[in-house]
Amino acid sequence: MVPAVVELAARFLERVCPPAADPGLAVAVLPDLPEGSGRRERLVEFGRRAKREVLVTATARTLAAETGVHLSGHGGTQDGVLGALAAVGLHLSGGDGLFLFMPGIREISGDMTAGRLLDLVSIDQVRDHQRQEPTAGELIELGDWVRPVLLDGRAVLLLEPPVIDPDGRRRWRTVPRSVVKNY
Structure with a gap:
């Protein structure tokens, strides 16, 4: 092999x-x-x-x-x-580096619910640094450069802490490139 x-x-x-x-x-x-x-x-x-x-x-x-x-x-x-x-x-x-290649990762951008994101891409977890996770229906602002990092042996998409929009809903955003590139 x-x-x-x-x-x-x-x-x-x-x-x-x-x-x-x-x-x-x-x-x-x-x-x-x-x-x-x-x-x-x-x-x-x-x-x-x-x-x-x-x-x-x-x-x-x-x-x-x-x-x-x-x-x-x-x-x-x-x-x-x-x-x-x-x-x-x-x-x-188990805890160093980022995923540059992952099926579907380069085709996603813009805003997407956490549930849809996890359906489309083999990311193990979506969370912020405090380990808060969005619910399946919450929106994530992905931007145009989505790269999970390797943490605890898992592909983790890091997010900034959520902000509350005018309608009282939590909204999430991926961390900046500069943060991801340091993993």
Whole structure:
């Protein structure tokens, strides 16, 4: 299965990345990285380190080999492997990053009820930072850039706290891009 995924993903990268891009590809099989094995924890730590310090590709390649993660570069400098492996580790942490690609996410915009949004897109939860959630019939002002973040292992669309409209109804709005990009 892994070779087929690698081949498909590599062809995708070659098709969509600009010529000057330096993408990396990391493929991890979750059952091969059980909690407590040390491999998962090492990948998570690598991802966190990559956010704080400059790492070298040799470190990424060694860690990938030791943890059984496929890692390949598809550009000139091969530096893309650093980000690819860091992304695996950050995803495994369950609480870092945003979803750029998700079926249906790029087709939604404007105002929509929470219920309709959850019917259309595979978002696990819609809430604000205090964990308040809109009811199914409450309107959310989505804007034109809807990107859930990974929190507690779930795809969560973050909202600003609700405001009360002149009719006494709660209205919600997605948090600004600047907030989402910091996850």
